[in-house]
Amino acid sequence: MTTSPIERAADSFAAELARHRTGRGLSKKQLATLMGFDPSYVSHVEGRRHRPTEDFARRAEAVLEASGAIWQRFREYDELRHSRAGGAHRELAVPNQWLPPGTGLVVERETATLTHTDHGYHCAIRRELYNAGTEPITRYLVRVAVDRYPNDPGRSNRHHRAHPLTFAELQLAAYRDDGGGAREPMHWRAKHDRDAFKEIWLLFENDEGRFPLYPGDRVTIEYAYRAGRDKWGPWFQRAVRLPTRHLAVRLDLPAELDPKVWGMETSLSAEEGPLRTPIQRRDEDGRTLFDWATDDPPLNARYRMLWRFRSQPSGTEPDGPRRPIRASDRMRAIGIVQRDDDLLRHPARQFDLPRDERVARDVVDRLSAIMARLDELHPFSKGVGIAAPQLGLGWAAALVRPADRAAEPVVLLNPRVVDSAVDTDEQYEGCLSFFDHRGLVPRSLRIDVEHAHWDGSRIITSFEYAMARLVAHEIDHLAGRLYVDRMAPGVPLVPVEEYRETGTPWRY
Template structure:
């Protein structure tokens, strides 16, 4: 039986709502309370028994802070609904209001440029902003991240630890441009790490404050400089705020014969080449590379990389380092599917229990046996988990061995997170499918997980602290997610060689 476009649009809205609710760690009852709705109504919308209303969509968008995606799915549904029912005339939307009031700040256009000079790189970011929210905007969060040797993370981390980037050398300057009048903007540091800086651009200066009020537009511009010794051959733009258009420009010396290419990644896709080519033209001894896109998805990342064919090649690792097997090689030899495989990015199927009880037992036994073999490869002092797709199976089974090595491994069939604590923390995690790195990941301190017994009956089990983190990590695998999808934008992975210098254990 085929479904109509209207039914598909309603299904898309319900799926988007459920995805953001789960990502925020909210139960349907908690979301309903925050939205001011009866819990049964939220449940009925997610299960497609009730169609969404405009008021419901606006409140869901505001509460879940979905960056406009929930509202966009509603508008697609609503437009189809009105097309079918021939509604009375409605006024067209206010220009720029492609999301509902309360959505917050929108970047209508970002233009980012990077220029190579003899003493380093000069970066200029210009953003045209629109306040679609209900409150004045008084600050804007910006970031600077450097990576001197992007193809050698260990070397890059050591380099930046010995030669940290400082705010003073950035020579950061910012302005607000409102109808041709440029106002200097003050800024305030938020995070200061060796290779990562995060700061607030403030809508104020020595002469006073100039907030961006609801319904108003303004353009902000900020610029900074980084020396060659700290800037690697890459320039990345991450979409952290709803954005309508993005332009990127590289200005490089033509005499160095630059070659430029681009990569993109998002929450729903692995890293791959840019979907449109980077253009080039030369002027006055400079090679100008330009690339643009419209309506990029939230959390997408676009990276332009280059090499100078007339520059000396970078030094390589010595022979001893190159000959030493990487942790990921040891995991691969143990039969663990590695990052980049399509299987790790595909949601698995639910087991049909009790009909597939024997299949379930067999997969559980194989996962437990694999964990035992891995003890010969690595000592897992904080517990370890393994999901079926990491061994090549496409069914919803995970096995987790608690941090207490005397405890029996926990097997979960068809697990589904039904509730999560609003309290979270950030700890470093590892993944058997890319064991060369560790990443700082936020997770709830408690999870309630519904899962099945082999006879098909279901139960809910609560997990806390380290065990909750392990379970969340493995359940993500069943949904095609990796822990890098949970990391905050701009936070780098830590090479395993450097990890024990960062933090040796989880702290609970």
């Protein structure tokens, strides 16, 4: 039977939608929920029982972060539909960041300033927030990361272990604008405390009471902290973790040091490259100011400004010769055990639950902290997992998060595969423990995994496609097995510099 061009375009849209959905490891029902549609709606569109609408295409493009592919298929379909109806051609605007129902905070404007002082660096962040969700917000998560020698991760890691960053030296202070121009203090509480990395909850409360941010309301908050030059290297990074309308960054450096500044950016769809717009420079009262800004930055993008002082003051330590930083160096620097360590070949110890619950929760907390840190280092568009042995912890625990960064990671305690599909496929995998390469690995398209709750009761969960691959990879780690053990004989590893699928999900 011959199909019309518009039917073929609708088929193409449905196929593109299904490809990105399965690549993200989402069921039709899960995707519909994230998009704010009835659970059956995605199924109807993929099955061609419903025609796609502009709103549906916008939401699918935003939720699946398809780099414009879903939107392009809809444009092709929509142009044919309007041509058949005799309507004039209309140019659809590229969708902005669409906010799914239930989205919490939106950053309407962020201004980040890093100032070089006599004693080190002072960082001040000002954010204008809007609650686009349906629930009051009572706290806001901020992250502080330092890296003394960014061009030598091993050296930096050793340095921070010997000289850890402390909350006392941060001198963290946070405020909110009370609406009348006055600043009102905000309390804060530590969430994670690592040698060179802190996570901190800013609380919408103080000694005078609580002031939640209610749905539909706006507030401006500010927070600032300090770090000595023995902790802070020549870099300043902003990561876009919430929908953001405008981001502005300023470096305030002494003119007498003759600073030279440049910038890099990374996103889910692109490897690291130079900033797309130039940094503006001006001199003022013995200071050199470097300003850079962007509108509507994509979620999970990272912008890093770097500098060097061409006139080094006496008594200071130069950073030494620059050398390329390998991907594995970045992983090693945050404490991830690398491939040549025998720890990765030892089977992990099973928890005796509930007796070992306290130990298990501590291990999972450490895995969670590293997973949060990983988001600063790489765009995990295929999802990410980490097993306890990769942190030098010989326990049978792993965390796996799908490509959707908003999703909660799956906690696996004492997991084992109890069944798997006959159907398999081969995809390229990476591993945090040797991140300089990618390897072509066969895996089952579905696995059933028995794993434990905190109280020792057991459950069987079925994982498909991308999640099946991620979970199987981590369970292998707990058995002392690496993905290279599963590769066909003679198949070479691909250096990450030659791998062309970074920023894209697996295809099914």
